[in-house]
Amino acid sequence: MNTFLRPARFVAISILAGSFLTATATASAQSTTKKVETKTDTAAHRVGRATTTTAKKVGRATAAGAKDVGHATASTAVKGASAVTDRVYKGKEGPKGQTLYIDKSDRKYYVDDKGKKVYVKSTQIRNKKES
Template identity: 35%
Template sequence: MKKLTILICAIAFSFTFSADAQTKSKSVGKRISNTADTVALKTKTTTKKGVAKIVDKTYDGKQGPNGETVYIDNHSKYYYINAKGEKKYIAKAELKDK
């Protein structure tokens, strides 16, 4: 009877331990995924800003709605790069002074 009780406790402990290990690996995987998404977004934004600085003109003296750098493309349209790395076109009247 004592051996059976020890065996049952050992089996229950092994199931609990393996379930806990799976939970930890899922949380680590989730953190890695979130970090990878953050790095990808930052890389995208930095790349777009770098290309815009090389290809388009920078509008000195004006800024976007949240203090972003404003660029002028080859069609004389004004835009800024938002936090998601997207070009947001803006009217000249919406630009703010620096």
């Protein structure tokens, strides 16, 4: 009977050793997978950050360009509307040489770079320089 139990013990020990080695190999594989995932996540994070930074730079440049175009369009539109609805003050100009308009209330104004009407006092009006 003693010889009969030896193979059973050997099998039991082999099964325990095999499951231990399998568990160790699985843990090692999971550890390696986590390291690869961490490196991949870090690299993806860097790429994402760089993409975001570049997008912000492009967005700012685009926004600045769009703002300038918007101001120019507004200014041109207001100047065109003013030329049609209001009278141009001939022989006079604004403080920085702008064209002056007279509205229906007889107030004098010029249109700034952003398309806004800027009303002027009589002291700010000067004679046009002849060129």
